[in-house]
Amino acid sequence: MVQKTPERSVNRMIEQATPLKNRLLNCMPLELQSRLIPKLKMMSLEQGSVVHEAGASLTHVYFPIDSIISLLHVLENGTTAEVSVIGNEGMIGVSVFMGGNNAQNQAIALTTGTVFQMSAIHFRDEFNQPDAVFRMLLLRYSQALITQMAQTVVCNRHHSIEQQLSRWLLMASDRLPHNDIIMTHELIASMLGVRREGITASAHKLKEVGAIDYHRGHIMIVDRIKLEKMSCECYLVVKRETDRLLPCHSVESPESVDTTSNWGSMISSGLHAKCISRV
Amino acid sequence: MVQKTPERSVNRMIEQATPLKNRLLNCMPLELQSRLIPKLKMMSLEQGSVVHEAGASLTHVYFPIDSIISLLHVLENGTTAEVSVIGNEGMIGVSVFMGGNNAQNQAIALTTGTVFQMSAIHFRDEFNQPDAVFRMLLLRYSQALITQMAQTVVCNRHHSIEQQLSRWLLMASDRLPHNDIIMTHELIASMLGVRREGITASAHKLKEVGAIDYHRGHIMIVDRIKLEKMSCECYLVVKRETDRLLPCHSVESPESVDTTSNWGSMISSGLHAKCISRV
DNA sequence: TCCTCTTTGTACGATAACGCACAGACGGAC
DNA sequence: GTCCGTCTGTGCGTTATCGTACAAAGAGGA
Numbered sequence: 163m164v165q166k167t168p169e170r171s172v173n174r175m176i177e178q179a180t181p182l183k184n185r186l187l188n189c190m191p192l193e194l195q196s197r198l199i200p201k202l203k204m205m206s207l208e209q210g211s212v213v214h215e216a217g218a219s220l221t222h223v224y225f226p227i228d229s230i231i232s233l234l235h236v237l238e239n240g241t242t243a244e245v246s247v248i249g250n251e252g253m254i255g256v257s258v259f260m261g262g263n264n265a266q267n268q269a270i271a272l273t274t275g276t277v278f279q280m281s282a283i284h285f286r287d288e289f290n291q292p293d294a295v296f297r298m299l300l301l302r303y304s305q306a307l308i309t310q311m312a313q314t315v316v317c318n319r320h321h322s323i324e325q326q327l328s329r330w331l332l333m334a335s336d337r338l339p340h341n342d343i344i345m346t347h348e349l350i351a352s353m354l355g356v357r358r359e360g361i362t363a364s365a366h367k368l369k370e371v372g373a374i375d376y377h378r379g380h381i382m383i384v385d386r387i388k389l390e391k392m393s394c395e396c397y398l399v400v401k402r403e404t405d406r407l408l409p410c411h412s413v414e415s416p417e418s419v420d421t422t423s424n425w426g427s428m429i430s431s432g433l434h435a436k437c438i439s440r441v
Numbered sequence: 442m443v444q445k446t447p448e449r450s451v452n453r454m455i456e457q458a459t460p461l462k463n464r465l466l467n468c469m470p471l472e473l474q475s476r477l478i479p480k481l482k483m484m485s486l487e488q489g490s491v492v493h494e495a496g497a498s499l500t501h502v503y504f505p506i507d508s509i510i511s512l513l514h515v516l517e518n519g520t521t522a523e524v525s526v527i528g529n530e531g532m533i534g535v536s537v538f539m540g541g542n543n544a545q546n547q548a549i550a551l552t553t554g555t556v557f558q559m560s561a562i563h564f565r566d567e568f569n570q571p572d573a574v575f576r577m578l579l580l581r582y583s584q585a586l587i588t589q590m591a592q593t594v595v596c597n598r599h600h601s602i603e604q605q606l607s608r609w610l611l612m613a614s615d616r617l618p619h620n621d622i623i624m625t626h627e628l629i630a631s632m633l634g635v636r637r638e639g640i641t642a643s644a645h646k647l648k649e650v651g652a653i654d655y656h657r658g659h660i661m662i663v664d665r666i667k668l669e670k671m672s673c674e675c676y677l678v679v680k681r682e683t684d685r686l687l688p689c690h691s692v693e694s695p696e697s698v699d700t701t702s703n704w705g706s707m708i709s710s711g712l713h714a715k716c717i718s719r720v
Numbered sequence: 721t722c723c724t725c726t727t728t729g730t731a732c733g734a735t736a737a738c739g740c741a742c743a744g745a746c747g748g749a750c
Numbered sequence: 751g752t753c754c755g756t757c758t759g760t761g762c763g764t765t766a767t768c769g770t771a772c773a774a775a776g777a778g779g780a
Binding site for chain 2: 233235237238241243244245246256257259260261262266267290292294298301302304305307308309311312313314315316318319320355395403406407
């Protein structure tokens with residue numbers, strides 16, 4: 163399910179990777195970061211691998227680096243819908259500190275990529291420190307997560323598949339270090355909780371107007387502005403609120419203050435290629 | 442907008458009302474409760490009154506007693522959808538401690554009823570106490586709130602208006618001290634984000650099968666079991682998780698351990714009628 | 721008692737999405 | 751180069767919900 167990189171090389175990679183290639187971790191003061199680094203293990207995830215099952219008791223939390231992880235709800239009849247999509251701006255496993263400790267939904271990797279893994283015990287230790295920096299930041303992230311879920315509620319209610327697909331592609335793109343969304347229509351359909359044919363039809367239209375291009379499991383954004391226009395307001399609402407709550411300016415990308423910036427590009431530029439060897 | 446009861450009588454009422462008629466407050470250790478009581482002000486809300494606007498900076502939090510408050514999202518085009526429904530099991534204003542401090546959605550009272558109001562400053566003081574009891578409980582509640590929102594995402598995607606109406610009525614009933622949901626089809630429609638006619642049609646069917654009865658702005662549940670069968674799984678999923686996260690056994694209603702129990706009945710029985718005079 | 725406003729009932733065409741079925745096209749394995 | 755499994759394209763009847771319009775039935779005030 164979840165594959166591990168040999169530990170020795172991992173630790174060297176993590177040290178080199180400072181500042182940490184996860185926005186949440188990168189927000190933290192440097193001394194906190196250096197306290198966290200020994201507790202982080204870099205791992206690679208295959209597309210489709212299950213990070214945790216629904217109802218599972220969580221033993222670890224995960225900070226995506228260049229992978230996208232989806233919180234997926236599976237109904238009794240087997241149909242699915244994505245509750246939240248999480249990339250380098252966040253983490254998997256908020257219930258570790260929210261309480262209950264049991265995930266309500268399945269977490270599944272949508273792309274092959276890397277994450278930082280941290281044990282729930284270490285994480286809780288840090289969360290309960292009297293120095294509230296870590297806690298405060300995690301709570302702000304939780305608020306961003308809530309915002310995303312709330313917006314998904316209304317988006318599911320009121321917006322067309324075409325709008326939702328546009329939104330979803332923009333969100334995916336923001337979390338990837340390159341402009342190649344390696345996903346089939348089928349996969350996206352199961353995330354949005356619609357038929358594959360619905361995605362095919364909408365994607366076709368987005369291609370016709372020149373917003374995207376795609377080709378057998380690969381989707382590229384060719385005109386981001388156009389795609390944002392095809393999308394509903396939901397994309398920008400969530401993005402703006404997340405930027406407001408986590409205004410972290412990473413060392414190598416001062417332009418991240420710009421709220422219209424692409425988080426993905428923050429990663430693809432700069433140190434990334436040097437520090438993290440893809441597994 | 443929000444009406445106040447004269448302060449002197451309020452404080453006397455609150456003292457008599459211990460244990461506090463809000464599940465969240467009632468979960469707390471007694472010494473914590475007595476520390477909180479001086480900071481609580483009881484207020485009445487009219488149906489339709491706005492507790493806070495979308496985007497507002499929150500100056501207070503609210504713990505519903507016998508009223509239902511809805512977090513409502515209003516889209517740019519004016520259409521609406523409910524993100525979450527909150528009653529005596531919870532509170533309004535989690536963003537006061539989550540961070541950001543700005544509510545993303547409008548909070549609106551769906552019923553005329555009473556709430557405890559507490560200033561955001563006092564609330565944050567308590568939340569940041571080194572003794573983490575208050576904080577832990579609030580985080581567990583936030584997790585329950587997240588669960589509700591996540592379930593609403595999938596419910597909006599996959600379930601019929603009839604199922605959603607059933608779920609919604611059950612949730613409303615759980616939060617009311619009596620079996621009289623004083624709401625028009627129009628109001629419920631704006632919460633579910635559907636047409637009024639859709640609610641009328643579904644309500645008609647629920648009435649025909651004998652699950653509910655209704656009459657010009659009043660809805661009564663006549664066969665709860667039947668209504669649960671007409672509902673989707675979403676109702677019980679959220680209820681079970683909330684019960685798991687907030688397993689608070691109030692003094693006067695030991696039967697609240699039963700997960701199928703009606704939270705509303707916890708309130709209607711016992712001290713309630715004596716302690717709280719409706720305004 | 722009557723009047724008026726609110727609430728609910730009903731109808732009907734339009735539309736978006738569904739379920740199903742199958743064809744065509746690509747691309748990696750051999 | 752060929753084969754085969756995967757992915758995308760497309761058609762078609764069905765269904766749920768929408769938008770709009772208007773009628774009927776309370777409920778409360780004059």
